[in-house]
Amino acid sequence: MKRMSNNPLWLEAALDERRQQSLLRQVITLDGPQTPNASFHHRQYKAFCSNDYLGLANHPALIRALSDSAQQYGVGGGSSHLVCGHLAPHQELEEALAQWLGYERVMLFSTGYMANLGVISALAAKDRPVVQDKLNHASLLDGAALAQAPLRRYLHGDVASAGKLLSKLTPGLLVTDGIFSMDGDLAPLAELSQLAADHKWLFMVDDAHGLGCIGDNGRGSLELEGLNAESLPILVGTFGKAFGTSGAFVATNHAIADYLTQFARPYIYTTAMSPAIAGATLSALKLIQSAEGQERREKLARHIHYFRHRISQLPVKLMLSNTAIQPIVIGDSSAAIKVSDALKSLGIWCTAIRPPTVPIGSARLRITLSASHTEEDLVFLCDSLECVLTSL
Known part of the structure; x- marks a missing residue:
């Protein structure tokens, strides 16, 4: 007997097409x-x-740190960072990351996807376009869609292609992955940074797959390309890869951080990450910095x-x-x-x-x-x- 379904026909058709x-x-x-x-x-x-590139996801030091932080600060954040969910482990982690990477401020997000949505949807707008690499992560593309901003995509890794777009548009946000998640190659960050500066665009890099595991000190793509907080004003990183935990952060300057605190909806309206996870992530950072x-x-x-x-x-x-x-x-x-x-x-x-x-x-x-x-x-x-x- 054929099973009856109350699902709409378009839903079943879409699933059947995927199967076929x-x-x-x-x-x-x-x-x-x-x-x-x-x-x-x-x-x-x-x-x-x-994506556990350094093998830290089951590391004894992280397990101990998670347990110790949970014992002292509990498991749940309880509310957003802006209400009463910003606990001491969050602050300590933000300060340690800022010092390590050489940025004025770091803001924690629950996931890398939410960090990218938050930054781009806040900084882009109908009159502030977004130019992105053709192979950028879905979260970066979705951030532009959420902002309802004009989105243009340049040929993968092609600085000349990006330059043509920037020269035709009102200054906005130039965005790329540091390391591309499906191809594994590195973006030409130094050239893109100079391009953004020449055209007075904000430059943003999502280095989810680089931080921790490349660069002489594990600082990722910016270290490999010789960039700093001035030449790369917005750096997004995640903890679910080389750090072995979960969550994400945005490293930037005071002014942009203050702006995101006011207008980045995924930051404002989301419960803060677990303080226990923040404690474990701080332990991961110390390991990444160590011998x-x-x-x-x-x-x-x-x-x-x-x-x-x-x-x-x-x-x-x-x-x-x-x-x-x-x-x-x-x-x-x-x-x-x-x-x-x-x-x-x-x-x-x-x-x-x-x-x-x-x-x-x-x-x-x-x-x-x-x-x-x-x-x-x-x-x-x-x-x-x-x-x-x-x-x-």
């Missing part, structure tokens, strides 16, 4: 903590798709070098990435799923990334490497990829 195109997303539940030795449905895999953090970055760099050397010998094209994000483009979505499933059968968990997350025809394995992987893990990954990819 091999694009339906599904949630997978892990049976244990976030580590390279992941357990799904009570089977063990080596996971190569997490252990440097060792983890160096280990990650060795993994990246080994992986690229091994995979360059296979019949696939590596993307121009020297970061922890190492995509292998398959093309067809169903083929990408087959490759992912073949790797799972060998004990490797790496989810296929498909449109609309990536452009049509560029479905891929988004392989991510972590300092918590061992050398044996990397050998196993590359051996497994060689087995699967040479049989395509």
Whole structure:
């Protein structure tokens, strides 16, 4: 007997279309903590798709800090930062981040998505356009939509393309990812910064995938490109990647921070992040700044070098990435799923990334490497990829 549904026909049709195109997303539940030795449905895999680049998500120091902060300050923030939800761990974390990065102010947000929505929707407007890289994260694009601002997108990583747009528009906000989440490449930040200065545009970078794991001191893309608070006035970072916790921040100057406090709706109308998480994140920052953090970055760099050397010998094209994000483009979505499933059968968990997350025809394995992987893990990954990819 056919099941009756009260759902609208357009909803069912949209889901059916996703299924037919091999694009339906599904949630997978892990049976244990976030580590390279992941357990799904009570089977063990080596996971190569997490953003836990430094391997801090299950670090004992963070677990202790979370517990200690919860014991002293509780679990819930209770209200927004502007009512009574800004506790001592929040303030301490903001001040530590500002000092580390060399900015006047840092503001905490509950997620990176909300940070980008908050900043762009507050600073952009119908008469203040937004110019963005073609491959920017969805949250950056959505921020412009929320602001109802004119949005123009330049060719990926193309400074000349960006310059043509800036020269034709009223000054507004120039926005790019630092490291692009699906390609793993670095934006030409120094050139874009100079371009923004020349045209008197505000320059904003979301460095979610760079902070903590690149740069001599882990300060991310701005350190790698020789930028500072003056040449990069708005820096967004997240804690759910290299920091191993959750939440996000905006680093900027006093005037912009004061403006965002008045007009960034996702900041004003959201309960503050858990003070326990803030305490754990401060512990993560101290680790990133320590000798252990440097060792983890160096280990990650060795993994990246080994992986690229091994995979360059296979019949696939590596993307121009020297970061922890190492995509292998398959093309067809169903083929990408087959490759992912073949790797799972060998004990490797790496989810296929498909449109609309990536452009049509560029479905891929988004392989991510972590300092918590061992050398044996990397050998196993590359051996497994060689087995699967040479049989395509």
